[in-house]
Amino acid sequence: MTTIRLTVAQALVRFLAAQYTERDGTRQRLIGAMWGIFGHGNVAGIGQALVEYADLMPYHQGRNEQAMVHAAVGYARQSGRLSAHAVTTSIGPGATNLVTGAALATVNHLPVLLLPGDVFAARPADPVLQQLEVPYAGDVSVNDTLRPVSRYFDRITRPEALIPSALQAMRVLTDPVDTGAVTLALPQDVQAEAYDWPERFFAERVWTVRRPGADAAELTEAVRAVRAARRPLIIAGGGVHHSRAETALAEFAAATGIPVASTQAGKGSLRHDHPQDVGGIGHTGTATADALARTADLVIGVGTRYTDFTTASGTLFENPAVRFLNLNIAPFDGHKLAGLPLVADARSALGELTEALGMHGHRVAGEYVAEYTEAKGRWERTVDACFAAPDPAARPTQPQVLGALDALADESDIIVNAAGSLPGDLHRLWRARSADQYHLEYGYSCMGYEIPAALGVKLAAPERSVWALVGDGTYLMLPAEIVTAVQEGVAIKLVLLQNHGYASIGGLSEAVGAERFGTAYRYPAADGTYTGAPLPVDLAANAASLGMRVLRAGNVGELRAALGEARAADVPTCVYVETETSDTVSGAPPAQAWWDVPVAATATRPSAVKARELYERHVSTRRRHL
Ligand SMILES: Cc1ncc(C[n+]2csc(CCOP(=O)(O)OP(=O)(O)O)c2C)c(N)n1
Numbered sequence: 001m002t003t004i005r006l007t008v009a010q011a012l013v014r015f016l017a018a019q020y021t022e023r024d025g026t027r028q029r030l031i032g033a034m035w036g037i038f039g040h041g042n043v044a045g046i047g048q049a050l051v052e053y054a055d056l057m058p059y060h061q062g063r064n065e066q067a068m069v070h071a072a073v074g075y076a077r078q079s080g081r082l083s084a085h086a087v088t089t090s091i092g093p094g095a096t097n098l099v100t101g102a103a104l105a106t107v108n109h110l111p112v113l114l115l116p117g118d119v120f121a122a123r124p125a126d127p128v129l130q131q132l133e134v135p136y137a138g139d140v141s142v143n144d145t146l147r148p149v150s151r152y153f154d155r156i157t158r159p160e161a162l163i164p165s166a167l168q169a170m171r172v173l174t175d176p177v178d179t180g181a182v183t184l185a186l187p188q189d190v191q192a193e194a195y196d197w198p199e200r201f202f203a204e205r206v207w208t209v210r211r212p213g214a215d216a217a218e219l220t221e222a223v224r225a226v227r228a229a230r231r232p233l234i235i236a237g238g239g240v241h242h243s244r245a246e247t248a249l250a251e252f253a254a255a256t257g258i259p260v261a262s263t264q265a266g267k268g269s270l271r272h273d274h275p276q277d278v279g280g281i282g283h284t285g286t287a288t289a290d291a292l293a294r295t296a297d298l299v300i301g302v303g304t305r306y307t308d309f310t311t312a313s314g315t316l317f318e319n320p321a322v323r324f325l326n327l328n329i330a331p332f333d334g335h336k337l338a339g340l341p342l343v344a345d346a347r348s349a350l351g352e353l354t355e356a357l358g359m360h361g362h363r364v365a366g367e368y369v370a371e372y373t374e375a376k377g378r379w380e381r382t383v384d385a386c387f388a389a390p391d392p393a394a395r396p397t398q399p400q401v402l403g404a405l406d407a408l409a410d411e412s413d414i415i416v417n418a419a420g421s422l423p424g425d426l427h428r429l430w431r432a433r434s435a436d437q438y439h440l441e442y443g444y445s446c447m448g449y450e451i452p453a454a455l456g457v458k459l460a461a462p463e464r465s466v467w468a469l470v471g472d473g474t475y476l477m478l479p480a481e482i483v484t485a486v487q488e489g490v491a492i493k494l495v496l497l498q499n500h501g502y503a504s505i506g507g508l509s510e511a512v513g514a515e516r517f518g519t520a521y522r523y524p525a526a527d528g529t530y531t532g533a534p535l536p537v538d539l540a541a542n543a544a545s546l547g548m549r550v551l552r553a554g555n556v557g558e559l560r561a562a563l564g565e566a567r568a569a570d571v572p573t574c575v576y577v578e579t580e581t582s583d584t585v586s587g588a589p590p591a592q593a594w595w596d597v598p599v600a601a602t603a604t605r606p607s608a609v610k611a612r613e614l615y616e617r618h619v620s621t622r623r624r625h626l
Pocket residue numbers: 419420421422445446447448470471472473474475477499501502503504505
């Protein structure tokens with residue numbers, strides 16, 4: 001057997017550079033690049049290997065470990081989960097900074113390879129700098145915090161253990177059911193150790209991303225359920241995009257006349273102007289989709305996890321006869337809401353369903369089509385009204401900012417968002433013009449995702465206009481990767497909406513009787529609450545100080561001009577806008593369905609007592625689907 005003598009870190013980098021994915025006849029590199037921040041624990045191991053193999057593994061210099069994972073997640077999603085990034089960190093704080101990003105990747109079923117440094121395997125001088133010691137166990141390190149948020153975890157305590165472990169890691173990254181964060185913790189002494197590796201370990205290896213078809217019995221049941229339904233409704237989830245099943249979904253919808261609502265992850269499955277697209281569903285849904293959900297007798301979930309936002313915390317599907325048909329590649333999700341499972345790849349099974357139903361010539365009734373068509377038209381006018389900004393000299397509301405962007409965008413633009421009041425406004429209002437335009441991370445809804453993720457998206461789609469839409473709170477959470485975008489000349493666009501704090505949580509707080517406590521960025525007033533004057537904080541100057549080109553927009557007219565200029569820019573550009581938030585100006589439409597945030601069961605303050613009364617009324621409408 002021919003062997004090659006390399007360190008563990010060198011072997012890992014060489015191995016990763018030789019892995020490929022294949023689906024539908026296209027092949028690409030599985031690990032497109034590695035992000036890294038160096039310290040002890042990776043500087044001499046992976047760091048040295050990256051210099052040694054600079055021609056094999058592209059490298060990106062990050063500023064914050066969590067943000068590097070966000071960038072990797074953005075890249076993986078834009079790559080259809082066929083290509084991913086690796087992230088290397090030092091031991092201790094560098095490693096634990098990965099935890100939030102890992103959870104985000106795992107929740108959203110998006111592949112990232114995490115390579116945290118770890119304490120010495122041989123333990124010659126415990127504790128090393130930044131090492132956690134626990135008196136009850138010698139084999140625990142801070143990296144164990146990554147176990148519950150990883151879909152695969154291993155610690156490479158001997159060189160040769162890398163061989164089976166690296167292969168398992170690739171299996172999980174490319175498995176459409178299991179994929180998420182994969183962690184290989186690398187003790188720093190082992191990284192630098194030499195070993196005689198079998199040459200074949202470094203041979204090109206192709207991981208086929210499978211598309212399992214439907215089980216015959218499950219398909220028969222599914223066809224029966226669809227044929228029996230009078231008011232069926234499709235919910236398109238993120239699985240539609242992951243499977244690239246948008247065309248198959250459109251064909252199924254066209255063949256049957258069934259309307260298609262979408263979750264945050266599934267929006268864009270049909271174009272907004274497709275006659276059967278009824279928009280977002282659930283707490284942040286459209287009136288059209290939510291009314292259909294209330295009366296549906298069959299809900300066909302395609303690639304959805306049915307989160308509480310989608311089901312309005314178990315209150316949305318009111319029809320006593322409602323049943324669920326769950327097309328999902330993961331049995332775990334396929335069985336939710338006591339539904340009929342159709343465990344398969346979305347594209348494969350939608351094709352099979354269309355074909356099987358075609359034999360019977362099945363279509364919903366004309367009155368049903370007329371009903372949702374009319375309701376869709378009504379919601380269109382709601383969107384028009386929210387987007388309209390007749391006075392160019394006025395300060396824009398948040399929906400008017402979205403309207404200005406909507407007026408400018410074509411299929412090629414991509415918008416990235418995750419947290420704050422924007423996700424709700426976008427889910428209700430945004431007109432998705434292409435399958436991958438609407439990039440909302442709402443599985444973990446993590447403030448700070450947007451800027452680094454936009455960077456990752458742009459790396460996967462360099463020719464597209466990629467917009468990170470961020471609130472002021474989100475901006476302050478994690479702006480660091482702006483510096484990386486500037487350094488690498490990645491011309492992301494940032495729309496920074498200043499409203500002096502947490503508009504979203506402020507509104508929620510008021511609704512649940514918490515009186516906006518701690519949600520505004522203001523000086524303390526005489527009574528100690530943060531209700532004083534706004535703070536003298538200039539986030540536009542902050543973005544400029546990090547190297548971005550910044551365009552300040554004081555009103556609607558300036559906003560339109562600034563967005564146009566930013567769109568054409570070939571350097572990282574920020575449009576900064578202060579939004580109108582006064583109660584007299586109408587913003588977005590109200591929520592069309594409930595969301596369960598438990599309210600104090602006892603309180604002295606009238607606001608909480610009143611909120612609790614309303615809460616109990618909502619709770620009483622909850623159903624268990626059995
Ligand atoms: C990391 C993280 N911490 C806390 C939250 C809870 N949270 C959701 S939205 C939000 C406020 C967002 O503020 P901003 O970005 O200014 O948006 P706005 O609500 O003003 O639209 C908070 C604190 C979160 N989603 N993520």
